[in-house]
Amino acid sequence: MNQLVAVLLDGLIYSSWLFIIAVGLTLIYGVMKILNIAHGSLYALGAYSAASLAGYWINQGHAPMGSFAVMLVAAILVGLIAGPVIERGLLRFMYGKDEIVLVLVTYAVFLILEDFIKLTWGVDPYFLYQPYSLLGSFDVGDLTYPVYNLVLFGAAVLIGVVVAWVLTRTRQGKMLLAVIHDREMSAAMGINVGRVYFITFTVGAILGALGGALTAPMISVQPGIGAETIVLAFAVVVIGGLGSLPGAALAAILVGLVRSAAVHYRPELDLFSIYFVMAIVLIVRPKGLFSIQEARKI
């Protein structure tokens, strides 16, 4: 019984992390039909910025609890700078081109940002371990978990709810959904599609950076973390259905639980767990769990 609880708890914590790193990717694809490989670099930039700024905050002797706010500010700053620079400076010239071209363009941005990270922060790792244990821990049976894991869970739920609410309950969100459904018709109805793209990409960039900032206290922040993450995020988004927010949430839960069960019961299967889920889902639903129905244009 204890083990089952541990599987569920570990699975949900891992799912939360997966959802946080994938939500920005799926949002950008849903609106702009761009598979943004540079999402991995935005994640890495968020992690580096959080580690640097929050580390500086703590080293200066400020209240350690303030480091959470600094991490958040760091992620928002990264998104607000990198998002507009990439979208206005590059992507807007590529709209209307084939999706594969845009994948290659964002891959190029990814490579550039990876080198930018190395030039800026070097190759030595950065540590921001204090926030991970700052909130204390709680026990479930004979297992101890840092409360920070609940922060991850809460952040994932909050991000999911807020994004869903904005999309379905606000005027801006409904305009965005209209653009998702039909870009040309939306433009004809007076929606400033370029502005929607700009805002969406910036929000996606902030979410990517937030994923990195929230992960920074659990890892050693070093070159290459973006590449590892984009693969996982991409798998989650594909399983859920490209561009589907509920799909990404369900996919994250599925992958998290399956991986957790594999680690607990059959560790040798851990390596394949995410791809096992991906293969099964794509066999049954080739476009993912919640693939968005596309109207056929005649």
Add this chain to the structure above:
Amino acid sequence: MDGNFSRPLKTAAAVFAGAALTIVCATGNAQDKPIRIGVVTFLSGPAAGPFGVPAKMAAEAIVDSLNAGKAPAPYNTKGFGGTPLELTIVDEAGGATKQVTELRNLIERQNVDFVIGYISSGDCLAVAPVAEELKTLTILFDCGTPRVFEEASYKYVFRTRSHATMDAVAGAMYLLENRPAVKSFAGINQNYAWGQDSWADFTAVMATLKPDATITSSQMPKFGAGQYGPEISTLLQTNSDVIHSSLWGGDLEALMLQATPRGLFNRSQLVLVAGEPYLHRLAGNMPDGTIVGARGPNGVYAQKSALNDWLRQIYKERAEIYPNYPAYSVAMAFLGLKAAYEKARGAGGGAPATDEVIKSFEFLNFDSPAGKVMMKLGKGHQAVTGTAYGTTRTVNGQVTVGNVKYYPLEVVQPPEGVKSLDWIKSGMKPGKW
């Protein structure tokens, strides 16, 4: 007539003089031409910080010092036998397939004379046959898998550090000497050659030395997994006396950051076979009492000698910290190659051919900052050394090691011709060296 005769003669003389000048220049260039050494090490990715970059800095510091003739005897001739060294450094990141391509580039396009490289066991296994095919002397300087020379035989490939069996054998011996009542153990190792071999060797040694100890769990996360929540829960639930890990790079750092607040190491004795490079990096997250290896008597375990003092000094001048074990691995590779090259060159001889260097290298004994290195295994291509283990303790906020024990090579190394696992399972009888 004279005029007609003298013009072709003058032309011929000019051509001859030009050709002679070209030959003289070419000869001059050949004499001054530096020996080009390709160094392959992680410059990016999770292994760069603790392994790759220290190895790169050590290589640069060593080459500068050797070229200046400032290394202690017997390495005090400039460069290799008076010929200066020139480095071409390549990033090891990107996986085995990329490294095979990079090795071909190094040899065929950049025309390096020798290659010193490879931290990842997966990369070593992949590039060794290619180095053989391209007939270029290649030294594997840091990877650990015993399979390189136990499952194949190479002419052009050498490894100047001991393979990983020693780490498992000495680690288990040290553990049982200090905690003889161990009843159960678990492992968390990366799911590729290095992690699999380390765990296989450790479990085999424990089965030999402590047959009543039970294996409670074997976690094999993928390289670069980064998130270890379920693995830590599983290990916590096993309540094992001991947790063995050969994790390294960012993976080890992430595990320590995530497991320490969850109290995993309060319940279990941690054995890190490759933990030495992290001592100064994980202060506050490296629990006291952790058993730590350095894959040989390297780094904090290296004993005082002129060569060790030299490496520590030149490395500290460049990196502002003392060298960790990957820096010692690089030093062994350069000094071993220098010793072999100069032995092949002989007194007053010219540049030796690769085959002559290989002949000198096989079964060579040479001194290193970590002590004597003997090329005794793999038909003279695989080095053996003793090793050391210690236990961490925090002093004034700095993590250091105490209770250090040195193990001679005969008790931790399988003899030539015997596979590591077979030697362990047959009782690990000390070999004759």
